[in-house]
Amino acid sequence: MAVDVREIEHEPVHAPPPPRRGLRRLTGAGWLRVLWTMPLAWGLGTLLVIGVRSAMGFEPLWELQVLIVVWTIVVPLAFLAALGGFDYWAYWISGRPTRSEDHSGHGARTWKDYFRVNTDHKVIGIQYLVTTIFFFVAAGLMAMFMRAELARPGMQYVDTNTFNGLFSVHASLMIFLFIIPAFAGLGNYVIPLMIGAPDMAFPRLNALSYWLLPIAGLIMLSSYLVPDGGAFAAGWTNYVPLAVNQADGNLMFQMGVQWAGASSIMTALNFLVTIITMRAPGMSFWRMPLLVWANFATSTLVVLATPFVAGSQFFIMFDRVLHTNFFNPELGGDIVAYQHIFWFYSHPAVYIMMLPGFGIASEVISVFARKPIFGYRLMALSLMAILILGFSVWAHHMFVSGMQPWIRIPMMVTTLVIAVPTGIKVFSWLATLWEGRLHFTTPMLFASGFVSMFVIGGLSGIYLGSVPVDIHASDTYFVVAHIHYVLFGGSLFTIFAGIYYWFPKMTGRMYDERLGRIHFWMSFIGFNVTFFPMHWIGLQGMPRRVADYSDEFGNWNFAISIASFALGASTVVFLYNMIVSWRRGPRAPGNPWRGLTLEWQVSSPPPVFNFDEIPQVVGSPYEYGVRGARHAVTNGDRAQVEEREKVQA
Amino acid sequence: MVLVGVAVGVALALVAVLIPWLPDAASEQAGIVDSVYWMVTIICVLVFAAVAGVSAYAVYKFRAPPGDTDDGSPIHGHTGLEIVWTIIPAVLVTAIAIYSGVALGQSDDLPADHRVIEVTGRQFTWTFTYPDIELEKGRPLTSGELVVPVDETVEFLITSEDVIHSFWVPEWRMKQDAVKGIVTRTIVEPTKIGTYPVICTELCGLGHAIMRSQARVLSASDFNAWVKEQRRLAAEGASVQGTALFTAQCGSCHTLADAGTTMEVGPNLDEALKGKDAAFIRESIVDPSASIAEGYQDIMPANFGELFTDPQLDGLVEYLLEATGGG
Numbered sequence A: 001m002a003v004d005v006r007e008i009e010h011e012p013v014h015a016p017p018p019p020r021r022g023l024r025r026l027t028g029a030g031w032l033r034v035l036w037t038m039p040l041a042w043g044l045g046t047l048l049v050i051g052v053r054s055a056m057g058f059e060p061l062w063e064l065q066v067l068i069v070v071w072t073i074v075v076p077l078a079f080l081a082a083l084g085g086f087d088y089w090a091y092w093i094s095g096r097p098t099r100s101e102d103h104s105g106h107g108a109r110t111w112k113d114y115f116r117v118n119t120d121h122k123v124i125g126i127q128y129l130v131t132t133i134f135f136f137v138a139a140g141l142m143a144m145f146m147r148a149e150l151a152r153p154g155m156q157y158v159d160t161n162t163f164n165g166l167f168s169v170h171a172s173l174m175i176f177l178f179i180i181p182a183f184a185g186l187g188n189y190v191i192p193l194m195i196g197a198p199d200m201a202f203p204r205l206n207a208l209s210y211w212l213l214p215i216a217g218l219i220m221l222s223s224y225l226v227p228d229g230g231a232f233a234a235g236w237t238n239y240v241p242l243a244v245n246q247a248d249g250n251l252m253f254q255m256g257v258q259w260a261g262a263s264s265i266m267t268a269l270n271f272l273v274t275i276i277t278m279r280a281p282g283m284s285f286w287r288m289p290l291l292v293w294a295n296f297a298t299s300t301l302v303v304l305a306t307p308f309v310a311g312s313q314f315f316i317m318f319d320r321v322l323h324t325n326f327f328n329p330e331l332g333g334d335i336v337a338y339q340h341i342f343w344f345y346s347h348p349a350v351y352i353m354m355l356p357g358f359g360i361a362s363e364v365i366s367v368f369a370r371k372p373i374f375g376y377r378l379m380a381l382s383l384m385a386i387l388i389l390g391f392s393v394w395a396h397h398m399f400v401s402g403m404q405p406w407i408r409i410p411m412m413v414t415t416l417v418i419a420v421p422t423g424i425k426v427f428s429w430l431a432t433l434w435e436g437r438l439h440f441t442t443p444m445l446f447a448s449g450f451v452s453m454f455v456i457g458g459l460s461g462i463y464l465g466s467v468p469v470d471i472h473a474s475d476t477y478f479v480v481a482h483i484h485y486v487l488f489g490g491s492l493f494t495i496f497a498g499i500y501y502w503f504p505k506m507t508g509r510m511y512d513e514r515l516g517r518i519h520f521w522m523s524f525i526g527f528n529v530t531f532f533p534m535h536w537i538g539l540q541g542m543p544r545r546v547a548d549y550s551d552e553f554g555n556w557n558f559a560i561s562i563a564s565f566a567l568g569a570s571t572v573v574f575l576y577n578m579i580v581s582w583r584r585g586p587r588a589p590g591n592p593w594r595g596l597t598l599e600w601q602v603s604s605p606p607p608v609f610n611f612d613e614i615p616q617v618v619g620s621p622y623e624y625g626v627r628g629a630r631h632a633v634t635n636g637d638r639a640q641v642e643e644r645e646k647v648q649a
Numbered sequence B: 001m002v003l004v005g006v007a008v009g010v011a012l013a014l015v016a017v018l019i020p021w022l023p024d025a026a027s028e029q030a031g032i033v034d035s036v037y038w039m040v041t042i043i044c045v046l047v048f049a050a051v052a053g054v055s056a057y058a059v060y061k062f063r064a065p066p067g068d069t070d071d072g073s074p075i076h077g078h079t080g081l082e083i084v085w086t087i088i089p090a091v092l093v094t095a096i097a098i099y100s101g102v103a104l105g106q107s108d109d110l111p112a113d114h115r116v117i118e119v120t121g122r123q124f125t126w127t128f129t130y131p132d133i134e135l136e137k138g139r140p141l142t143s144g145e146l147v148v149p150v151d152e153t154v155e156f157l158i159t160s161e162d163v164i165h166s167f168w169v170p171e172w173r174m175k176q177d178a179v180k181g182i183v184t185r186t187i188v189e190p191t192k193i194g195t196y197p198v199i200c201t202e203l204c205g206l207g208h209a210i211m212r213s214q215a216r217v218l219s220a221s222d223f224n225a226w227v228k229e230q231r232r233l234a235a236e237g238a239s240v241q242g243t244a245l246f247t248a249q250c251g252s253c254h255t256l257a258d259a260g261t262t263m264e265v266g267p268n269l270d271e272a273l274k275g276k277d278a279a280f281i282r283e284s285i286v287d288p289s290a291s292i293a294e295g296y297q298d299i300m301p302a303n304f305g306e307l308f309t310d311p312q313l314d315g316l317v318e319y320l321l322e323a324t325g326g327g
Helices: A005-009 A022-027 A031-056 A064-083 A087-093 A111-115 A121-150 A160-194 A203-225 A250-277 A290-322 A335-352 A355-369 A376-392 A405-417 A419-433 A442-465 A467-473 A477-507 A513-540 A551-584 A635-648 B002-018 B028-061 B079-107 B220-236 B240-250 B278-286 B310-323
Strands: B115-122 B125-136 B139-143 B146-149 B154-160 B165-169 B174-178 B184-188 B194-200 B212-218
Touching (some): A022 A031, A031 A064, A064 A203, A064 A250, A111 A121, A121 A160, A121 A477, A160 A250, A160 A290, A160 A335, A160 A477, A290 A376, A335 A355, A335 A376, A355 A376, A355 A419, A355 A477, A376 A419, A405 A419, A405 A442, A405 B079, A419 A442, A419 B028, A442 A477, A442 A513, A442 B028, A442 B079, A467 A513, A467 B028, A467 B079, A477 A551, A513 A551, B028 B184, B115 B146, B125 B146, B154 B165, B154 B174, B174 B184, B212 B220, B220 B310
Antiparallel strands (some): B115 B125, B125 B139, B165 B174
16 A cells, blocks of 8 residues: 555644534534534525525526435535534545544444444444434334324225325335345444454445434435325336326435435445455355355445436436426336336345345354354355346336336246345255254344244245236235235344344343243234235235225225234334344354354454454355364464374374 | 155146136136246256256265265266267257147137227226227226126227236236327136236236226126116216216225225325215316325326216216215
């Protein structure tokens, strides 16, 4: 690495900037600066819109649509700048001294360190997880409201507009603010540790990508406050023309997605560069843990696909605000084109929400079966196969959309073929259990729960992949059942497995095993009773996204609602366990699970720069049961290895 | 292990067979779709039984005793097995793909002698137009409910006047989106006389859940009688047809005690039209944006004026006047 002149002139190493006093505290990075910059940006944005509109002679001057677009751009930017997200780059650009060796932004000594632009991947990982769990709870509560309304046919508690808002915001938050970033949070914490790196490749970018996330979530949540119509209510798919015709709240989805998408892309780039360039000596691609492989594949998907969803939402925004005609058939626009652009991201997004979970399941199952993962190379290759095939199946969401009929057959074939690499993974997990010594701790329960539930979700996907069956089942509760088996039984169970598995590493404390098991069984049973009957009512004729339905489905929906409340209650057990264990749980040893991967070879929680000594990787990460096998050695035990080699020779 | 697998398989097969998973099959196409459905089901039951059997056995057999610190057998893989579980699923999904492709071709098959019915979706009603049947001079038969003769292939040409809707009759198994600006199509040959729901399955706004109509499949003679009746009603223009028109077109959103409708998407007409005169009622139908009842949004379709003939409109206004005690 080239030595920069400025690095030689800089202040003493590790020195934080001198504290500011008096009024100057208002100009230093932090929440005080946020307090006055955000209203200022809001005011300037408003003035800009009104100024331009009056200069152009547009009526009315106060046009909420335009204002929402400007506000959701300038206010978050002001927030990020004020919090210090751009400080380093701004200093660099303006030629002022930067503190490239200033590590005051690293690590967390008090809770306050979680509320600033922290560059430590471990802090950022926890910031991600806590934030995403907040949005998980919010979106889960919306599901509870929906199930309350759906418990009986007819309208009871909410009107249809509110109901449409509930399921739209529920799905958007769960997808963009929970599942995708929760995996990013787990990856953030674990990947540098697993590959033997001191941090991510771009720590400041990492910090920025985290802080984009609460912005996206708050924009989506605050859509409930938009006057005349409230929250966006065209589903998370936001199909046109409904999205163009809807009240102003719809813009909050279009703009919120941009921030979540930008965050996603930044993190993915960071993961890719980190995984490619920062692996410890000796860690070839074929010695990487499968979670790292999974995030490598996922990040590639994110980088290639996410711009499409950003584009699709920008086009809607342009149609609304600038009166373009991308999706206006009266002036040459094409309604079905939206679905192609949208699903070109949103189908790969299903794998973005699934592959990291595959990685977590592989780690957990191998450790708690005390066995090497079965067919490691094929496991890694099948991830890459899913990555490639995942880009060629998007139109299976559109079999009844009115697109060109010929596309249906090729897309059906690619969709069904994806079952092959997915099947390989499932069979390999099962084979990993075979002749193992299975320890059913909470993470293992969730990982095995994931495998069985994901099989059901995968098989119902075969039904939906077959065009004739899909024509009957699409847009019914069968689809609702399918996506929840994949995203709840699949993604969410692996997120829980990951959180419990790495909880000791992250917090330095053990969670309560008994509460963990209660949480698992409540979720597992509640989940199945809630979602399995939906297959049936869907095939029988209940469409999705309805607040009211035919009386014949009344009893089933009542049972489903009751089960869903039990499922919701399981989250309380989870939160209680997490909060209490984090504060008062017994101290965790460095390696409570006797894992071989690198994150377990350091203390819990790890030192600020992860490894006091960069490990030398000498073998596979899963050599359980192999006598004398090592994944990595450090100087301390290198002598020991040489000794044994001498003996063997 | 084989025993566990067989037990799981048998249990699943019973669940799959004993529960009537699919609604009544009332069209030629339904039989085709159902055969694909059952083929996929058989394969999925076998796969799931194998997976569940292995898992259940593994969990039972390989559970470690408490405090155990041993490792399992260091098995890294088995090339033969890996080839087997790559090839078998590949063969199975290929079979499903081929069978589905053939079935799709069959259900898309359109015989030369078929009836065309145009389906138009709008927030939140369906309109069915019969271009081959003249209601009166130069005006085809249109209806708010779908009426078709049994055993005759129908080509539905589907479009939308506003957002996307989706036309679905579960008993026919066929579904097709209605998209503004293009005409999509689906082919159905109803094989059973009866009444089935027509359901909108694409989220289309506030009234999506109640965007329903019905499909009545009649014998050929009953169908001809129905056509005749429609012609007679169109010619009459009295309030006799008001009730029928109201139930078919307005009742999916409005409550009206006299017609026995109970939906609450739009205002309750017993209250909103109470004491109003004919001019107000006519304006509210033809130009619904002119006066919006308090607490409601401007979402009523604006083209009923074009959809109804003048006699029909007169009949509807007359009927509403009577039913709400106005005038």
